[in-house]
Amino acid sequence: MSVSSAPLRVAVGGFGAIGFALAKALDDGIDGLALAAVSARDKKKAADKMEGFRAPVPVVDLEALAELADIVVECAPSTVFRSIGEPALKAGRIFVPLSVGQLLVHDDLKDIAIAHGGRIVVPTGALIGLDAVRAAAEGNIESVTMVTRKPPRGLMGAPYLEQNNISLEGLNEAKLIFDGSARDGAKGFPANVNVAAALSLAGIGPDRTRLQIWADPAVTRNTHRIEVEADSARFAMSIENVPSEENPKTGKITALSAIACLRGLVAPMRVGT
Structure with a gap:
């Protein structure tokens, strides 16, 4: 990505502990990226949580994320995984799933990505190597x-x-x-x-x-x-x-991994395959 290009727009599907941390990092500033929208079950609560943001963004329905962004990150309950991933891939977006296990359940999403020019990018998450x-x-x-x-x-x-x-x-x-x-x-x-x-x-x-x-x-x-x-x-x-205080089912490193993954999409140098 050249320095003169417009930043890639990022939409965050889910505004819990991980989604909030990711959105906040984007709002604080990551070169080449801009927060465009978030989704949340409770839109009013999400809007309240966003009050401290420098540039608040719309809180929209899951299916609308793809219309507003170049990259859609999923960090929501597994029950709504497809509602985020399928529209993103059909719109030819980059889809970054954190509920990676759902790719094994919805294994047709790869074919949808191929058919529509979308791309699935899986972060390293809580795993090394x-x-x-x-x-x-x-x-x-x-x-x-x-x-x-x-x-x-x-x-x-x-x-x-x-x-x-x-x-x-x-x-x-x-x-x-x-x-x-x-x-x-x-x-x-x-x-x-x-x-x-x-x-x-x-x-x-x-x-x-x-x-x-x-x-x-x-x-x-x-x-x-x-x-x-x-x-x-x-x-x-x-x-x-280290488990997250808000959600012990996941680790603190998960949000950081998503941030690192997004940086890697626009960085002039990327370390690791």
Whole structure:
């Protein structure tokens, strides 16, 4: 992007903890980008939250975001994922999803992007090493395994727990609550394992990527350990993310990752593939 070009307009779908942090960073100023609109279930509350912004923007319906922006960022509940992503891609926009696991559920969105000239850009999120996994995938990856440990309160309300009558109340030791594919994990824990979905998309796909989820009262951070076996390298990585105070299901680094992703779209130099 040249210095003389107009900044790319960014719309933020969802105005909770992550959406607010992202919108505020854009309002504070990121070269080459401008906040254009946000969406929120409670429009009045969102408008009130925006009072401290230097340049308040319209609070609109989810489906209207694509009309007002070049880039649409999704940071909303998984139930409205498609209402943000599909219009953005049909309008030929760049769609940046944070509920990455929903890409495994709505796997036709890639075809919509191809048909309409849209683009899906997945941020690194709460996971390290995606560049290494993507590089290894250019050769042959034999296996990818991810083990996630979270405080029980960060897993409460997951559909998989409710469907299988798994209670985490009063848990006093680590409990394995899921062992399966990244695809099934994304369906059962839509608010918890977006990192596993991103890992699977970078590597060998959601059906071959193995995932274990542990509810562990001994941990205070959302912890992920990944092991990759490939013909080019064998590597392991781990990260301990500080949960957000507003939403313990996600980490503080998630909003920062989205900001870094947006900077990378317009920066004159980008580090990492």
